[in-house]
Amino acid sequence: MGHWQAENARLAFPVLTWVLCESNLKETKMKKPVLLLSALLTSVWLSATSSAWAQSKEQFVPVLSYRTGPYAPNGTPWANGFVDYLKLVNTKGGINGVKIAYEECETGYDTARSVECYERLKSKNPSFVQTLSTGATFAITEKAPGDKIPVLTIGYGRSESSDGAVFKWNFPIAGTYWVAADTILQAIAKKEGGWDKLKGKKIALVYHDSPFGKEPIPLIQERSRNHGFELQLLPVTPPGVEQKATWLQVRQSKPDYVVLWGWGVMNSTAIKEAQATGYAREKMYGVWWAGAEPDVKDVAEGAKGYNAITIQHGAEPNSDIVKTMLTQIHGKGQGTGPKEEVGQVLYLRGVMSAMIGIEGIRSAQERFGKGKVMTGEQVRWGLENLNLTQAKLDALGFKGVMRPISTSCMDHMGAAWTRVHTWNGKAWEFTSDWMQADEQILKPLVKATADKYAAEKKLTRRTGQDCQS
Amino acid sequence: MGFFLETLLGGLMAGMLYSLVALGFVLIFKASGVFNFAQGAMVLFAALAMARFSEWLSASGVGSAWMVNVIAFAMAAVVMFAVAWLIERLVLRQLVNQEGTTLLMATLGITYFLEGLGQSLFGSDIYKIDIGMPKEPVMAFESVFEGGILINQEDLIAALIAAVLVAALSLFFQKTGTGRALRAVADDHQAAQSIGIPLNRIWVIVWCVAGVVALVAGMIWGSKLGVQFSLATVALRALPVVILGGLTSVPGAIIGGLIIGVGEKLSEVFLGPYVGGGIEIWFAYVLALLFLLVRPQGLFGEKIIDRV
Amino acid sequence: MFYRENGQFKTSYQADQQIFPIVQDRWFMLVLLLIAFIGVPWFATDYMFSAILIPFVIMAMAALGVNILVGYCGQISLGSGAFMAVGAYGAYNFFARVPGLPLIPTLILGGLCATVFGVLFGLPSLRVRGLYLAVATLAAQFFADWMFLRIKWFTLDTPSGSVSVSNLQVFGLPIESDVSKYLFCLILLCVVALLAKNLVRGAIGREWMAIRDMDVAAAVIGIRPMYAKLSAFAVSSFIIGMAGALWAFIYLGAWEPSAFSVDQSFRLLFMVIIGGMGSIMGGFLGAAFIVVLPIFLNQFLPVLASWLGMTMSTTVVSHAELMIFGALIVWFLIVEPHGLARLWAIGKQKMRVWPFPY
Secondary structure, three states, X not given: OOHHHHHHHXXXXXXXXXXXXXXXXXXXXXXXXXXXXXXXXXHHHHHHHHHHHOOOOOEEEEEEEOOOOOOHHHXXXXXXXXXXXXXXXXXXXXXXXXXXXXXXXXXXXXXXXXXXXXXXXHOOOEOOEOOOOHHXXXXXXXXXXXXXXXXXXXXXXXXXXXXXXOOOOEEOOOOOHHHHHHHHHHHHHHHHOOHHHHXXXXXXXXXXXXXXXXXXXXXXXXXXXXXXXXXEEEEEOXXXXXXXXXXXXXXXXXXXXXXEEOOOHHHHHHHHHHHHHOOOHHHEEEOHHHOOHHHHOOOHHHHOOOEEEEEOOOOOOOOHHHHHHHHHHHOOOOOOOOHHHOOOHHHHHHHHHHHHHHHHHHHXXXXXXXXXXXXXXXXXXXXXXXXXXXXXXXXXXXXXXXOOEEOOOOEOOOOOEEEEEEEOOOOEEEOOOOEEOOHHHHHHHHHHHHHHHHHHHOOOOOOHHHHHO | OHHHHHHHHHHHHHHHHHHHHHHHHHHHHHHHOOOOOOHHHHHHHHHHHHHHHHHHHHHOOOOOHHHHHHHHHHHHHHHHHHHHHHHHHHHHHHHOOOOHHHHHHHHHXXXXXXXXXXXXXXXXXXXXXXXXXXXXXXXXXXXXXXXXXXXXXXXXXXXXXXXXXXXXXXXXXXXXHHHHXXXXXXXXXXXXXXXXXXXXXXXXXXHHHHHHHHHHHHHHHHHHHOEOHHHHHHHHHHHHHHHHHOOXXXXXXXXXXXXXXXXXXXXXXXXXHXXXXXXXXXXXXXXXXXXXXXXXXXXXXXXXXXXX | OOOOOOOOOOOOHHHHOOOXXXXXXXXXXXXXXXXXXXXXXXXXXXXXXXXXXXXXXXXXXXXXXXXXXXXXXXXXXXXXXXXXXXXXXXXXXHHHHOOOOOHHHHHHHHHHHHHHHHHHHHHHHHOOOHXXXXXXXXXXXXXXXXXXXXXXXXXXXXXXXXXXXXXXXXXXXXXXXXXXXXXXXXXXXXXXXXXXXXXXXXXXXXXXXXXXXXXXXXXXXXXXXXXXXXXXXXXXXXXXXXXXXXXXXXXXXXXXXXXXXXXXXXXXXXHHHHHOOOOHHHHHHHHHHHHHHHHHHHHHHHHHHHHOOOOOOHHHHHHHXXXXXXXXXXXXXXXXXOOXXXXXXXXXXXXXXXXXXX
């Protein structure tokens, strides 16, 4: 469809509307609603058609975030961290001179709205898209290959998408849900004194009844078969406001450990109900989306002893990157959110997510031309050949916060490092060493699930030749 | 056996909490014939107001925590009165004599408006309401049953507050002049008007009372869960209570609440594991539906008389 | 003056009973169809298709279905989201389990699944009426929510419960591009609208309207309430189920049960009430209003803010959207409780007598 046709058509429509309005409708009662309706249609038309011609010399990054709705308390700090890091990159002159242009789009954690945001921002040549919602990830995974936009899902999304040979455009860098589940079980096993000590124990999974919550189940079931512990599945209907029945069941069955897999209000409610039914918070382990300040600060002392797994970083108020943020961004009044948030868990996750995306673009520039604007396809190559050594990470300000990430054609995850942190009533403290997910368990599961997806979609596994592009 | 009693008790108390929200529905329907879908949003709005006011008051250093809560409650009540007055003025007065579905949709519109307004005025973070509720559980009858029976103190106090509120409302309706006028309006609008009862003022009063009920419900639920957006979804949990008890009956809201609460918890704990869990929400609705099949107007509702 | 029916005489019953008996109406319809089938694909951008046109067409079909139940038969139902879900998952199961099943039979089978579900959950309408029925239909909504999350068989035992479809084609033509998706949905919508219009013009439609107006009197004159109410549920859920299957297959592509939550039910009810209950055109107008309004507000509010020299964050825009949406609904109900279709009818009447005021 040619641009000239559309350009003329754009103007024809409002003219037509004006003509229709001004003629014949002298009746005041009719005129108002009709005028309103035609103004509405015209504006939609103009704004919808104008977005297609945005040419820019800047690298565009869409920010799909949710700052309203039931998950806003968790989504807002993430978005603030993400945008703050993009601002930081711009203050340093961009990526080899190419500045970042970004636009936020409110999704409200709703899949249909996320898809609408994606479609709207698609025309601006986005470098990558971060969906921040498992539902939206599934939907956009279907569309992204056709649109040639890489989908960056740091710490969420489809666990099997770490298999880059099948999922060419998905990048669950730094960790997936199976990594989280595996390392939680490792931490529990360590506490018990070894995997063999888990035999005969009972572990309950209190999970958000959605694809997000159901993700870890295959892996935990695999482990329970191997090591002989009993798994009790307790789904919580979203948004998880009433959990009395769930925790009464926990009280009855007396599991040795509870793994909490929630998001949003479900987490704080779960901890409050745990307190109300007298279940020891020390025996609770949450996924990294259930281990942040909004989940525990309400409960404060009542959540003392609650553990959560982290995706590399935790709450790092003393790290270099946080200090840089406070001086360079918040110190100059450019901060997106409140200053107190800087250094908190979800804020840092947003920063880390933005950093990985930016480094992917930088890596793409190494091959395709420094100082040039990268297309989605080029950024995809960049994300697939990401080599963040410890030296590079330290230089960026992530010393002690992150460990090296190195992606490849076959492995789109790049790293599987986690730690456990515990809430001490006022702040999160690290209570374990670095752990890595067990490849023996993870690899076959990923391959099997990815193969199933490939068979369903009639895709063939990528091989050496395709990997070079 | 002990666990069954524990679940039963938990269900009864959860039911009382639902009836707090259901009371608001019943009050408004009784007096103005409007099914107020916005009750959930009103609970959220009231809770947000109280949470934020108490935050701002304690930040500006007003007396003890108790004083802060009382003043915040009063301020939030004033806000709810304003909301009630505005709704009556701007919406109800213009929609007099319209069909039930139109009024229902209007209240749905008010829901969206209040949700947006609440979040823009007070913020979309999680806020705390601290009215000094005990958070630790109490184990009773430890000698009789193994492990004792768990009693959630917070829920118990909430149930007591609900009972006191219902008693106060009953007194209000039976003993005061305004209460009598409300009952007259609920019975027959035209007859009430013909004897000189000002309909508009009565509706404002009813919505104000419903607003205060929403505030109490919001305070209690907010203290339990923290005040955030999902609080509005509590209304969807309270709807089966309303239809089971009957849309026009205050005791119905209580009895209905108890039945739904118990039904929900017992089904989730004892039936749930066989079907994988997560059944309590639809079970409550199916339970209410089954009761409706026997008594189509709810347990205590007014019989629907159709004249041809 | 523009709409005069003078001189248009009918010489046969068939001519008199056609859907568009007035010549101007027929011309208008023809022009509209030409614009919809030929004009729009020519001029619209990709974004307009994916964000406005395709959702509008699918939602118009769903609103049609809801209108039959709520507008023509008077049974308020808040379970429309569940019917969409059953249609979508039913069609998905047929699509995935029966290899080589063509798309249109898949959609029809999905609709039939929704019919069975709808009749089942419509049984309470025989005993329960009014607002009680509205809340009772929420049972269908929450049950469907749970069913598709818990019973793995429906989602083909995928670990996450999220399903997707791809490689859709009809009669050998692939439905990949936005234009083909739009045209496919539009053709189905036209067929369904025609069927619905003929149903409501016929005996069964009159039975529905009699039940809506005064069901006791209808029973007295011999209309069987059970047959009428259940047939309304059946037809309505079939259409809603097909619309749900289209929503899932064509618009979303990959979905999970929360795509058909209770918010969807409220949205559909809004479309019917705003568009006008008891009118086929009302479904279309309501769907257009509800689909376009959020997007319009989302685009327009920042523009408005920039005219006033302020920048609006997405949070503020989102909250303002909610508030304006709610306020507009209320305002609309105050100004015209019978909906947009009524405004349209008034407009036509004015066109008849112009330039005279009455």
